[in-house]
Amino acid sequence: xxxxxxxxxxxxxxxxxxxxxxxxxxxxxxxxxxxxxxxxxxxxxxxxxxxxxxxxxxxxxxxxxxxxxxxxxxxxxxxxxxxxxxxxxxxxxxxxxxxxxxxxxxxxxxxxxxxxxxxxxxxxxxxxxxxxxxxxxxxxxxxxxxxxxxxxxxxxxxxxxxxxxxxxxxx
Numbered sequence: 001x002x003x004x005x006x007x008x009x010x011x012x013x014x015x016x017x018x019x020x021x022x023x024x025x026x027x028x029x030x031x032x033x034x035x036x037x038x039x040x041x042x043x044x045x046x047x048x049x050x051x052x053x054x055x056x057x058x059x060x061x062x063x064x065x066x067x068x069x070x071x072x073x074x075x076x077x078x079x080x081x082x083x084x085x086x087x088x089x090x091x092x093x094x095x096x097x098x099x100x101x102x103x104x105x106x107x108x109x110x111x112x113x114x115x116x117x118x119x120x121x122x123x124x125x126x127x128x129x130x131x132x133x134x135x136x137x138x139x140x141x142x143x144x145x146x147x148x149x150x151x152x153x154x155x156x157x158x159x160x161x162x163x164x165x166x167x168x169x170x171x
Contacts (some may be wrong), residue, residue, distance in 0.1 A: 001039035003094055011073035021053060021110060029043050031057050034107060037138045038063045042104035047094035047125065048112040052078035052087060068097050095124035102134040109142040
């Protein structure tokens with residue numbers, strides 16, 4: 001099981017520290033694309049669902065959403081929000097936890113693939129996504145890839161964790 005970098009101290013402030021990602025100009029286009037990919041009455045699986053930033057508005061738009069999340073603290077935050085009853089969740093690792101059913105869409109957003117810190121873990125995450133997809137379904141990953149010199153020159157990016165098994169960079 002991978003290390004949980006999102007336990008209580010992080011979960012307690014996660015939404016506040018990521019407030020710009022909740023802004024309508026950021027979130028609405030994301031939801032529009034995911035709704036289109038899931039299709040009318042479609043089903044989606046979010047790997048690393050976190051506090052539900054994407055899952056909750058997606059479910060609000062009529063997509064059946066299931067989320068897998070490693071952090072119990074993040075799941076508690078999601079479950080405390082309005083509309084949480086529309087999102088089914090399973091505690092577990094995004095690279096190996098399997099849930100019942102097949103999905104039109106499997107997605108992983110906000111640089112979360114970087115939490116699978118090794119190539120083997122990333123490949124396992126892709127394989128797990130594939131196991132959950134219906135034939136013809138889509139796997140979507142959102143990731144920013146800052147250039148090292150750009151990150152250093154304008155200080156737009158902040159390394160919040162750098163260890164042997166994890167590197168975390170936020171904007």
